[in-house]
Amino acid sequence: MAEIPTTEEHVWTVTELNTSARHLVEGAFPDIWLEGEISNFNRYPSGHCYFSIKDEGSQIQAVMFQNHAQALDFKPVDGAKVLVHGRVSIFERAGKYQIIVQHMQEKGVGVLYQRFQELKKKLDAEGLFAPEHKKPIPAVPQEIGVITSEAGAAIHDILTVINRRFANVHVLLYPVAVQGTAAAGEIVQALENLNKYFPNLDVIILGRGGGSIEDLWPFNEEVVARAIYNSAIPVISAVGHEIDYTISDFVADLRAPTPSAAAELVVKSKEELSGRLGMLETRLANAVKYKIDVYEQRLNRLATSPVLVNPALMYAQYEQQVDWLSQRLVNAISNRVEFCLNEVKRFAQGLTALSPLAVLERGYSITTLEKTGEIVVDSAQVKKDDTITVRVRRGSIRARRIEELL
């Protein structure tokens, strides 16, 4: 190869080359049908659509301008298998080889999508998604493993959340490729190594940022699914955006819609925990204060009871009883005494009737012999010249026996 072009040789400018190439290409493929899968589909505000069409081995850039895109009768999504009609060209300014699509129609379910469905069905049947196999995610994990690309958006998003939130964690990043043919193998090895060398991790976040279905494909590989299933450490799958579902999401112990969301799920905000703790402390203090209040009230009630305030009252009723009994005693005695007096009086009256004085009242008299004082009941007691005293009702008469009668 000559180091300097000879004068006969033409020196191309880039523009010339691209223009020439464009003419060649356009001449060769002015009107073709092409079959493949849509990838990286993007519709710009201008209405033009940019995407790739690929098969398992290769891909080509595609553009569908607004005037044709508006006629589309379906919503193109990544992975959709399509049949397009158009012409091949080169976008000169970028030197970009592309197909300009005029018409595009769906051609059944994309192969990748089909593989996804088949694998999902198979693993589901094997029980890899069973809820009873899911391990709980610790409420306050402190050792967090992250398996993702060290350059990707995922680790950045996760660290942003962790820096914003509860900082008391230890994050261990295990860098792996998250797309391409090596990715699945690296992810499997990462899961195995973390389980083997870092068994004290509380949780593993496995994920990557958004991308095409091909980009996310490693997370749809069977080996990855089985490695997640076999992990003793709980695994949170956080692949792509909220709308992206991968096999990893189904088999993981928890699916987070995005890597940021995964970080938020495991890293409780410090404020939230402090708040919860503060509330418990308040309740604790209140519970004990209430308890003490109750006892205090009980104590007050007891302390102010009549018995303790005025112990004498405790005896009052006994005193009253004694008083009452004494009163009854006095009454009983009085009654008895009165009764006895009445009896005496009654007897006295009876005696009065028998009294000799009462007999005298009636005109009888009592005669006594003066020298002996004996009552004379027989005239023979009185001898001649004996003096007798005759007692009558009022006063008495001294008399002398004049004669002795026979």
Added chain:
Amino acid sequence: MTEQKIDFEVSMKKLEEIVTKLEKGDTPLEKSMQLFEEGIKLAKQLSERLEANKKKIEKLTKIAPGQIETEDINE
């Protein structure tokens, strides 16, 4: 899971149990004071744990049996 990790959650749950028990109000005063003391101790430990700043962000740079190397990274 680390010992400490289990401990944190167990402690938090234990504190909740103590509070609930005390709130029921049917424990005798002496037992209540015991529980209260235990609760205060737990709360103190937990808040100390929350305040501790142990943040560490590392990247694994080499992994082989008996040879694990990490490097601090932070954004």
